[in-house]
Amino acid sequence: xxxxxxxxxxxxxxxxxxxxxxxxxxxxxxxxxxxxxxxxxxxxxxxxxxxxxxxxxxxxxxxxxxxxxxxxxxxxxxxxxxxxxxxxxxxxxxxxxxxxxxxxxxxxxxxxxxxxxxxxxxxxxxxxxxxxxxxxxxxxxxxxxxxxxxxxxxxxxxxxxxxxxxxxxxxxxxxxxxxxxxxxxxxxxxxxxxxxxxxxxxxxxxxxxxxxxxxxxxxxxxxxxxxxxxxxxxxxxxxxxxxxxxxxxxxxxxxxxxxxxxxxxxxxxx
Amino acid sequence: xxxxxxxxxxxxxxxxxxxxxxxxxxxxxxxxxxxxxxxxxxxxxxxxxxxxxxxxxxxxxxxxxxxxxxxxxxxxxxxxxxxxxxxxxxxxxxxxxxxxxxxxxxxxxxxxxxxxxxxxxxxxxxxxxxxxxxxxxxxxxxxxxxxxxxxxxxxxxxxxxxxxxxxxxxxxxxxxxxxxxxxxxxxxxxxxxxxxxxxxxxxxxxxxxxxxxxxxxxxxxxxxxxxxxxxxxxxxxxxxxxxxxxxxxxxxxxxxxxxxxxxxxxxxxxxxxxxxxxxxxxxxxxxxxxxxxxxxxxxxxxxxxxxxxxxxxxxxxxxxxxxxxxxxxxxxxxxxxxxxxxxxxxxxxxxxxxxxxxxxxxxxxxxxxxxxxxxxxxxxxxxxxxxxxxxxxxxxxxxxxxxxxxxxxxxxxxxxxxxx
Numbered sequence: 021x022x023x024x025x026x027x028x029x030x031x032x033x034x035x036x037x038x039x040x041x042x043x044x045x046x047x048x049x050x051x052x053x054x055x056x057x058x059x060x061x062x063x064x065x066x067x068x069x070x071x072x073x074x075x076x077x078x079x080x081x082x083x084x085x086x087x088x089x090x091x092x093x094x095x096x097x098x099x100x101x102x103x104x105x106x107x108x109x110x111x112x113x114x115x116x117x118x119x120x121x122x123x124x125x126x127x128x129x130x131x132x133x134x135x136x137x138x139x140x141x142x143x144x145x146x147x148x149x150x151x152x153x154x155x156x157x158x159x160x161x162x163x164x165x166x167x168x169x170x171x172x173x174x175x176x177x178x179x180x181x182x183x184x185x186x187x188x189x190x191x192x193x194x195x196x197x198x199x200x201x202x203x204x205x206x207x208x209x210x211x212x213x214x215x216x217x218x219x220x221x222x223x224x225x226x227x228x229x230x231x232x233x234x235x236x237x238x239x240x241x242x243x244x245x246x247x248x249x250x251x252x253x254x255x256x257x258x259x260x261x262x263x264x265x266x267x268x269x270x271x272x273x274x275x276x277x278x279x280x281x282x283x284x285x286x287x288x289x290x
Numbered sequence: 291x292x293x294x295x296x297x298x299x300x301x302x303x304x305x306x307x308x309x310x311x312x313x314x315x316x317x318x319x320x321x322x323x324x325x326x327x328x329x330x331x332x333x334x335x336x337x338x339x340x341x342x343x344x345x346x347x348x349x350x351x352x353x354x355x356x357x358x359x360x361x362x363x364x365x366x367x368x369x370x371x372x373x374x375x376x377x378x379x380x381x382x383x384x385x386x387x388x389x390x391x392x393x394x395x396x397x398x399x400x401x402x403x404x405x406x407x408x409x410x411x412x413x414x415x416x417x418x419x420x421x422x423x424x425x426x427x428x429x430x431x432x433x434x435x436x437x438x439x440x441x442x443x444x445x446x447x448x449x450x451x452x453x454x455x456x457x458x459x460x461x462x463x464x465x466x467x468x469x470x471x472x473x474x475x476x477x478x479x480x481x482x483x484x485x486x487x488x489x490x491x492x493x494x495x496x497x498x499x500x501x502x503x504x505x506x507x508x509x510x511x512x513x514x515x516x517x518x519x520x521x522x523x524x525x526x527x528x529x530x531x532x533x534x535x536x537x538x539x540x541x542x543x544x545x546x547x548x549x550x551x552x553x554x555x556x557x558x559x560x561x562x563x564x565x566x567x568x569x570x571x572x573x574x575x576x577x578x579x580x581x582x583x584x585x586x587x588x589x590x591x592x593x594x595x596x597x598x599x600x601x602x603x604x605x606x607x608x609x610x611x612x613x614x615x616x617x618x619x620x621x622x623x624x625x626x627x628x629x630x631x632x633x634x635x636x637x638x639x640x641x642x643x644x645x646x647x648x649x650x651x652x653x654x655x656x657x658x659x660x661x662x663x664x665x666x667x668x669x670x671x672x673x674x675x676x677x678x679x680x681x682x683x684x685x686x687x688x689x690x691x692x693x694x695x696x697x698x699x700x701x702x703x704x705x706x707x708x709x710x
Contacts, residue, residue: 224658228487253703253704
């Protein structure tokens with residue numbers, strides 16, 4: 021059997037109409053990406069808090085679906101989708117990616133893995149490479165965090181292969197917070213423990229369906245208490261910790277328990 | 291359809307409480323409306339679609355059409371529910387708990403029962419006594435131990451303050467220790483909070499609650515309130531489609547006619563027909579609480595005041611005079627207080643605290659918020675302007691008409707809500 025010229029032709033002939041279709045598909049894809057990127061967070065912001073974590077994780081799935089759909093339309097326009105052509109294209113793409121876009125492709129692949137494995141989702145509070153913040157968005161190549169200091173950190177998904185990801189809430193609304201109290205060791209620990217527990221129980225931010233714990237430890241020269249609880253919404257973690265600290269200090273002062281005061285470091289005199 | 295003739299007022303165990311639900315299309319419509327309003331970020335109230343001829347009822351007519359409930363029947367039902375407890379040797383269950391919504395406050399029913407039975411009442415302490423863990427507030431427990439005592443407002447025995455839980459612990463510990471017969475009345479919100487914060491569910495007996503009022507019960511209750519002769523001529527129709535909302539009264543030859551909704555009607559809608567959709571919506575929005583339903587019902591009533599002096603044609607036999615017809619505002623045009631934008635966290639915390647404590651003074655409302663007075667005062671006045679909260683004397687409370695919206699908002703934000 022002999023192959024005709026049409027059989028070995030890799031690419032379709034791209035006339036003006038095909039070019040127009042490609043441009044239209046790319047434009048539609050870009051518009052859809054923008055709509056998803058802006059629309060869903062906007063929608064999540066307008067709805068009540070508990071819906072936010074249902075909506076935001078949909079973004080990467082929708083983006084991936086859009087991308088695959090667009091590729092499904094684009095590929096038959098550009099190449100002739102025969103088995104030989106696909107093998108040739110994949111081989112060439114493999115070579116190109118291996119040499120030129122290795123890191124980029126690694127990040128894209130890790131991004132696809134992240135969509136399904138879900139080590140982080142929009143709305144999660146994570147630590148990656150020492151950066152702590154709320155996952156704002158998952159791009160094709162990177163994940164964007166917003167730190168408590170309002171700094172945006174962009175991290176390639178490829179870090180998934182090598183770095184550990186610490187996820188504080190893992191798709192849940194609540195995450196554990198702790199307020200620490202360093203006290204002079206001469207006090208009634210049981211009374212302090214009860215009072216600190218009441219501090220957490222009466223916080224307006226606390227999620228009462230989650231456990232509250234007071235962990236006490238005796239150290240040389242002081243006693244440390246860690247008051248742990250869950251805020252209703254992970255976004256309130258700093259308000260919650262502040263509330264525990266402020267009211268905890270007031271409660272301890274009423275009990276007459278003195279905080280640990282370390283001597284100030286001596287500054288060299290002028 | 292069979293006519294229901296069971297008691298209107300009945301107490302049931304809390305786990306059996308099932309609030310009436312809105313029909314699904316109605317629920318979807320409301321959710322879409324809420325979403326659309328928030329999407330637009332429009333704070334303007336919706337335009338009043340009802341013609342301007344429909345006016346709110348003057349006080350005298352309102353008292354005639356929807357008289358203030360006496361709640362005596364509710365007290366009687368509570369007495370029936372508890373008679374087995376207080377008449378028998380009740381040492382096996384020394385404590386009984388009655389839970390109710392904030393509107394009307396259950397403590398008034400319990401106080402009335404205490405008056406009838408001549409039971410001693412343990413008055414609620416002041417907030418200052420709560421934070422001071424003032425043990426003298428429990429002294430009356432040592433008096434007349436042979437009779438059951440009544441704690442009518444458990445919601446006033448604690449505060450959401452780091453020193454606010456000791457006294458309620460002391461009270462409950464004392465009651466459990468002495469095994470004294472005691473009837474405790476508790477706001478449903480306080481019960482939700484205390485059962486989580488103090489893990490008392492396994493120590494408390496199953497609380498009693500008033501059986502929820504569905505549309506049929508509301509129809510019977512409102513009808514029963516209209517049984518007096520001067521009220522029997524009143525006809526309640528939906529303002530938009532003129533459908534009857536309450537069945538017509540039976541013609542009475544005596545002083546008092548039969549209550550509406552319990553016998554067959556004679557007009558276009560017999561009493562055995564399904565209750566009006568408005569009542570179904572009212573039952574669902576008020577979550578089966580008769581006090582709330584009554585407040586909304588009063589708010590919905592209108593009368594028609596003709597601008598033109600055209601005389602109303604005399605009613606033919608079997609018809610009802612136009613002047614005796616009261617119009618029920620369609621639900622969509624009730625303009626109940628609500629949130630036009632997503633409420634602020636401070637506002638929600640404040641509203642929740644008002645519900646948890648059955649009302650607070652502005653000073654204590656400020657103390658219980660993380661940011662204190664600076665946040666509470668402006669927030670309270672903003673809430674009052676929006677019709678969400680109001681002050682009765684010095685006590686700020688969530689307005690009854692706003693209660694459904696406030697509860698929905700707290701629930702949507704994942705905050706603690708009551709079980710009723």
